[in-house]
Amino acid sequence: MTYLHKTLAVAALIGLVSAGWPVPPVAPVRDLNKNGKLDPYEDPKQSVEARVSDLLKQMNVAEKAGMMFINGTVINDDGTIEKKPGAQGPAAMMPTAIENITERHMTHFNLWAVPGTRAFATGTNAIQKLAESSRLGIPVTIASDPRHYFSSSIFGMAADGFSQWPEQLGFAAIGDVKLMQQFGDIARQEYLAVGIREALHPMADLATEPRWARVSGTFGEDARLSAKLVEAYVRGYQGPTLGPASVACMTKHFSGGGPQKEGLDPHFEFQKGQVYPGKNFNYHLIPFEAAFAAKTAAIMPYYGIPTDQTSENVAFSFNKDIITRLLRDKYKFDGVVCTDWGLITDTKMGPAVWLARAWGVENLSREERVLKAIQAGVDQFGGENCPELVVKLVNDGKLSEARIDQSVRRLLRQKFALGLFDNPYVDVEKATQLVGKPAFRQAGEAAQRRSMTLLKNDAKTLPLAMGKLKIYLKNVDPTVAAAYGSVVEKPEEADIAIVRLKTPWVPVETQNPMARGFHHGDLDFKGKEKEEILTLLKTVPTIVDIYLDRPAVIPEISVGAKGLLANYGASDAAVLDVIFGKARPEGNLPFELPSSMEAVRNQKEDVPYDSKDPLYKFGYGLRYPAALN
Structure with a gap:
């Protein structure tokens, strides 16, 4: 029996089984x-x-x-x-x-x-x-x-x-x-x-x-x-x-x-x-x-x-x-x-x-x-x-x-x-x-929550009290957030604001659409975007969550936020669960967050944690009180 014939014979049997057909016993070929x-x-x-x-x-x-x-x-x-x-x-x-x-x-x-x-x-x-x-x-x-x-x-x-x-x-x-x-x-x-x-x-x-x-x-x-x-x-x-x-x-x-x-x-x-x-x-x-x-x-x-x-x-x-x-x-x-x-x-x-x-x-x-x-x-x-x-x-x-x-x-x-x-x-x-069975999904969702990294918790603001606060949202699904508090339309009406940000990037000037989609360039917020964020921080006590696909440069945001969290891929529900104490942040920074773009430019590309006076060092991460239920 040639290799081809054996392959076809086995595949034919598999095809019958896959289709639900009964397969007669076959004597092994030796x-x-x-x-x-x-x-x-x-x-x-x-x-x-x-x-x-x-x-x-x-x-x-x-x-x-x-x-x-x-x-x-x-x-x-x-x-x-x-x-x-x-x-x-x-x-x-x-x-x-x-x-x-x-x-x-x-x-x-x-x-x-x-x-x-x-x-x-x-x-x-x-x-x-x-x-x-x-x-x-x-x-x-x-x-x-x-x-x-x-x-x-x-x-x-x-x-x-x-x-x-x-x-x-x-x-x-x-x-x-x-x-x-x-x-x-x-x-x-x-x-x-x-x-x-x-x-x-x-x-x-x-x-x-x-x-x-x-x-x-x-x-x-x-x-x-x-x-x-x-x-x-x-x-x-x-x-x-x-x-x-x-x-x-x-x-x-x-x-x-x-x-x-x-x-x-x-x-x-x-x-x-x-x-x-x-x-x-x-x-x-x-x-x-x-x-x-x-x-x-x-x-x-x-x-x-x-x-x-x-x-x-x-x-x-x-x-x-x-x-x-x-x-x-x-x-x-x-x-x-x-x-x-x-x-x-x-x-x-x-x-x-x-x-x-x-x-x-x-x-x-x-x-x-x-x-x-x-x-x-x-x-x-x-x-x-x-x-x-x-x-x-x-x-x-x-x-x-x-x-x-x-x-x-x-x-x-x-x-x-x-x-x-x-x-x-x-x-x-x-x-x-x-694929995607409940136990697998639950494990992934739990990991999203565990990975959250608490960088700042001014006056132990976090975790927030469930169902008691008027919340202003930016870049958060209000339908999801409604389970945690009362969502309001204006920051002036809110007890607390929750804003989700992403590490900035600057598209490279090129005709190549693939290249324009790569997150290159500076890591700090600039111009109108930065001004709007800082204005919100001054208007209402604000919890900031930032997605770190690269180490963001956020010194002013860190100063102005009442609470600062980092995520590495997490749903709104995962982030809100941590903010409201239904889950604990267990993450530590896997890289340092530089204090300025000047520090970024002066560091060496092949050396770890070597920027001058980082805002948050490699391995940094706060925890909620042990007594928290």
Whole structure:
């Protein structure tokens, strides 16, 4: 029995079971090879390596090349996977999974915008069914960016039915390793239910540059705290070893993407190299060492150039000193290394062209960029669907098939370990019952409340008395707030005001719409917005809650507020529960809050907690009285 026939037979049985049909008993097939040994697909005692080797021998160059690329795809609201008229979003502009599987032999996809749980699970099954019909029936690995954070940002997907938790910064504020692993385990279950088998996270980067647009995805600026949480995070998703009940983690962005010059992000051409004025390169490796201890399945390097840290000033994924000498040789990492998205091909974005992030090798052709990354030690290209370039390199004798076999072996090993070859399908009905089930939602909501960080409580104003106060609101849903007190229309009518703010940012002047959405720039409130806030603080006693996706600069607001809280992704109900004492704030700042923009500009991008005279130091957080019920 060939591998293809076995795959189809198993898939057919799975299809019958999924459809609710009774399945007749089937006698096990026990194939012997020419040496009288059991076929590796039939003997459960055979190692993953034996199965990988057997399949690798059956693959042609085009099929191997297809495995080395992962890009976005779409699932429609009805669970279908073809492109529909009027489709929106990045994936809608790309070839469908249908095209990429049948024409490019791709077997890895990531999902951005997705429909509800039923259509999501139906769509991943449709993708697997299509993959089953390919020559070798190699199942697809579905990957996703984070989907569990309450605050949807440009870097995270909307929760859409999943349980909702604070961002990574919120877990750092709580600092509870057991909670971190519990989150990973719950998120793992919800991912598995809809067919996601690879998490394009966690971020192990350190937020040592407060202006960086990706601070919200980190565990803050302290390497030791980040390391503890990264390790627990990976263990929650993967378990003690990668197996059929695991979601593989792609920890990013090696070797640490935090030290960005002036906080500008290397997704774009205005920032190509990160800097190390404090000579602190090794500090940023500490969280990755924890990820290795937890056996993270994959690693993603970042976009920028580690300026003057290696023998060649080229970006991480093209840098052999980083990928081979540091990651492979020093740390002995033999998992998958996948580039960040879009290093090879320019992308049209309306009137603008989003340049490929080939920093340091801009002069190379697309084919030459692919070759250089593979020679550096990369296994897979994110955000690209051009396997024909790998095929051409092999056919032209510039790249050996033995070298791509090394990468394909790692990719196949992961698929086999995850059990995708044994059963890539999900139970749609069970998915609708498990994703976002009450216990999961309650755990996420409790974490939102625990992560709240109390920075100021003038005259022990907090917690407020339930149902006794007239409340003026700004940026809070009055329907939610009505359960806590009497909502009034004007601040002059109120006993107390509650205002929710977000850390300021300044869009970069560019035609690229993606770049304009990144939270770059200064961290302080300015002009009319600042004046309106300070006027309110002078008019009525005010409780300020601020969402910290980056460390805000708020000295005047801190002085004027009666109470000051920070959140890292929390609902109005979560914030109000803490303000009115139904829940306790347990968070500590995962980074310092600078006292001025001058202090921000004078600090070193690669060094933690080094701004002059911070308004609130790293680790700061007040508590309510112990006697509070």
